[in-house]
Amino acid sequence: MTTDQETVPAPEAMSFRAEVQQVLHILAHSLYTDREVFLRELISNASDAINRLQFEMLTNQDVLNPEAELAIWIEVDKEAKTITVRDTGTGLTRQEMIDHLGTIAQSSARAFVQQAKEQKANASEIIGQFGVGFYSVFMVADKVTVVSRSFQPDAEAAVWESTGGNSFTVGVAEHAERGTSITLHLKDDAAEFANDWKLEQIIKRHSDFVSFPIYMGERQVNQQKALWRRAPREVEAEQYKSLYQQMTMDYDEPLHKLHLSTDVPIDLHSILFVPAKRERGLIERRIEGKIKLYSRKVLIQEDAKDLLPSYFRFIEGVVDSEDLPLNVSREGVQSNVGANTQSPVQQRIRKTLTGRMHRELNELADKEPEKFAAFWKEFGVFIKEGVATDYEQREELLKLLRFNSTTSGDDLITLADYKGRMIEGQKEIYYVMGGSLEAARTSPHLDPFTARGIEVLLFGDLMDGFMLSGLREFEGLKLRNVDETDLELPGDVDAPEPRLNDAEFSTLAEQLAATLGEHIKEIRASKVLRDNPARLVSDDDGPGREMQRIQQMLGRETLNLPRILELNPAHPLIVSLARRAAADPNDPILQAAAEQLYDNALLLEGLHQNPATMVPRILRLLEAAARTE
Structure with missing residues (x-):
């Protein structure tokens, strides 16, 4: 018997490679802290996909739905305990789903497994670093469904699904628009994430400055305009204070700030803070600062320790650069940042920030000696360390010494x-x-x-x-x-x-x-x-x-x-x-x-x-x- 309706082939089952299975097991059963990182990773991946589409459209206008808004949508179904993250980026073909969602580079998987076992870092730090960001969904979900259609006009939509075990399925799907939709079926112990307010809180913390609108319902929930992307003359003192407090939970005003925005010799947008006290933070009492690293306003590393010399580790702040490669994955950038040998871009960022930080502190000493005396009381010990360890900056450091x-x-x-x-x-x-x-x-x-x-x-x-x-x-x-x-x-x-x-x-x-x-x-x-x-x-x-x-x-x-x-x-x-x-x-x-x-x-x-x-x-x-x- 025949019908006019074309038969849709059944989804094809495939096995994850062994190293992927190890990663999934750790994510599903071992890493219980920082579970909210899954949303940061999905939003960052969506932003990457939209960025790649923009890059593609610089030379190719023949894409599916060229007028579609470049944005990210997040939907929550409390009854079904599902979260859906949708974007209008490049999308994926069936083969790309198999290649990208079923495989991890062996070296990255081994490094992730080793670091997770040794517990050298928390989930937030290591998940993105080793190219396993997407798989963080299995920290909170027992089933994940990905439906996507590539930007290529003649591409067919495809669906990928997995329960986080040893296998996944790939099949044909109905999806008229360009982009990707990822639906997470939450575990019982992750039901807290099926709340709009919870997800909005996570977005504010991790993805507030993503370059594209993030919608929940009809409402945009991210700021999009990053403070460090504005000209210093446009930023009020209270806004700097608010950013510092948001980053540190330290309700003392910072002692000093550096707002740097430059195009040459490198595109660099940064706000760095010198805290008022060595030990700060209302909840987390800590001495070392954290510098968040962004690429085109997408957070790629929570704590980029290599962007300043270790004797400046008390600095808090944010660094963003357009020169971090546009057409590569953020995981690749993260891997470079965490490596012992920095890329040329990262070396230029470090050189620029270090030079400016020295200049700022020396100017503070010359123009505001009382404020510098307060700085020296709290952080002089770090400058002394620098004299012993950084011969290249020795002359600048000697100017800062006080006795x-x-x-x-x-x-x-x-x-x-x-x-x-x-x-x-x-x-x-x-x-x-x-x-x-x-x-x-x-x-x-x-x-x-x-x-x-x-x-x-x-x-x-x-x-x-x-x-x-x-x-x-x-x-x-x-x-x-x-x-x-x-x-x-x-x-x-x-x-x-x-x-x-x-x-x-x-x-x-x-x-x-x-x-x-x-x-x-x-x-x-x-x-x-x-x-x-x-x-x-x-x-x-x-x-x-x-x-x-x-x-x-x-x-x-x-x-x-x-x-x-x-x-x-x-x-x-x-x-x-x-x-x-x-x-x-x-x-x-x-x-x-x-x-x-x-x-x-x-x-x-x-x-x-x-x-x-x-x-x-x-x-x-x-x-x-x-x-x-």
């Missing part, structure tokens, strides 16, 4: 300030290391410098040691640690009159050396101490103190290698100890005093491993002092 010194009071100075205040005959820049700023201020190493009126930079945190690995000289002036033994200081001062003769000092030194043993190399009389009883100095063969502090910063145990203990023979404490040594070489106070003098020196320099161990000894010394009185 306390022995003569600056509470004010901060630059290296240029220090150079301009050097005394006659001074040929080096001097610094002192301490366990804290206050400890550095009271360091015994400062005695000869105070006497001569020589300014000394005060270094009081662990990052200073790391910084010095990249800061050995400034404009021809060597930086010198004041604990070195071979310093030749300009200017003459009267040496303090010793109150101990050589024999008395030798007796005391022998007693103290016997107690301290291998902790010290030798004990000798100081020629420079005036107001302090003792100090530890390093000879030419000693290891760098800066490296020891770096080891401590990294949380590694370090040994306090032997150094020279200098005693001030004119100081009342040393004189009293010498008398005790002469009267009774076995006086227990001598042993306690020797250990305490050594520990005091370590403590002031920030090198003491466990200061609590000093407490019992201090109590014994206090008891002895009380008995004496």
Whole structure:
């Protein structure tokens, strides 16, 4: 029997490749966080398809439905628990459905599976990166139906369907218009997404600035006009504040902003913020910032860490570039961004942003010193890190450095300030290391410098040691640690009159050396101490103190290698100890005093491993002092 109606062939069943099956299993059963990413991925794919159509129509007007509005529609059926995302982009042929929806590049699939298993990143970060964005639908759906018709006028519509198992079907469909319609049949535990308000919330968070209208019903729900795409003169201060708060959940105003819009040498639209505080965010208390990367206003990476040097990781913001390739998939762009070797476009973006950020901060320092002082208090530690790690930008970073010194009071100075205040005959820049700023201020190493009126930079945190690995000289002036033994200081001062003769000092030194043993190399009389009883100095063969502090910063145990203990023979404490040594070489106070003098020196320099161990000894010394009185 025959009929006038043509028989429609049954859908053809096909198997997913093995690597796709692995990806689907992980998405359906392992990744439960960031499930809302599925909508971001579908909207971004739809936007890509419309972008490709625009690119095609630059040279080819022979497309299906050329007058159709370029837009994205989202429909929700609460009763059926379905979500449909529809676009008027390039669409897909039957073969393209098989090629694109049934296959993933093996290398990308392997990388995704490995990273998901190791849980190195959340779903939002890794799904798009490895070319598996479409498959994120199976995080929320137990069946997905894709109906599409290619922009090619003679192409037939096709339907693709899968339940996320090992196979999918492809068949003929009825679809008069160009574009793609994707229907998600939600899982029971994903029914929350079958709500207009929920989807609109997700769109606002991830896809608000997509270049094309996104409709829910008759209403457009995305802004479309991105703030960073506007000229800076068109943007009000309140709008910047609102964008910052939306991105960070930090309701303090940012300390500074950079709005960059340029066409050469690269198309780049960016707004970067310097937060007011190192730790910010109402809900998520974090130190590191996030830079969202867009291509033509389509979000391609939530946190593009490689767009600025790591020492600028406190920066918050958004970066958008037309020069990220138009006719390739966003997953390809994302993969490049996440790679160790950046593409030429990404390298130019990084170079441009880094240069402008340096210029902005230096201008802030020149024009608004009080605001820059606030910046330095919060983020100076990052600039010090940059000095140690980024030789290329070293000169720019040196301009940003700020220091306390022995003569600056509470004010901060630059290296240029220090150079301009050097005394006659001074040929080096001097610094002192301490366990804290206050400890550095009271360091015994400062005695000869105070006497001569020589300014000394005060270094009081662990990052200073790391910084010095990249800061050995400034404009021809060597930086010198004041604990070195071979310093030749300009200017003459009267040496303090010793109150101990050589024999008395030798007796005391022998007693103290016997107690301290291998902790010290030798004990000798100081020629420079005036107001302090003792100090530890390093000879030419000693290891760098800066490296020891770096080891401590990294949380590694370090040994306090032997150094020279200098005693001030004119100081009342040393004189009293010498008398005790002469009267009774076995006086227990001598042993306690020797250990305490050594520990005091370590403590002031920030090198003491466990200061609590000093407490019992201090109590014994206090008891002895009380008995004496």
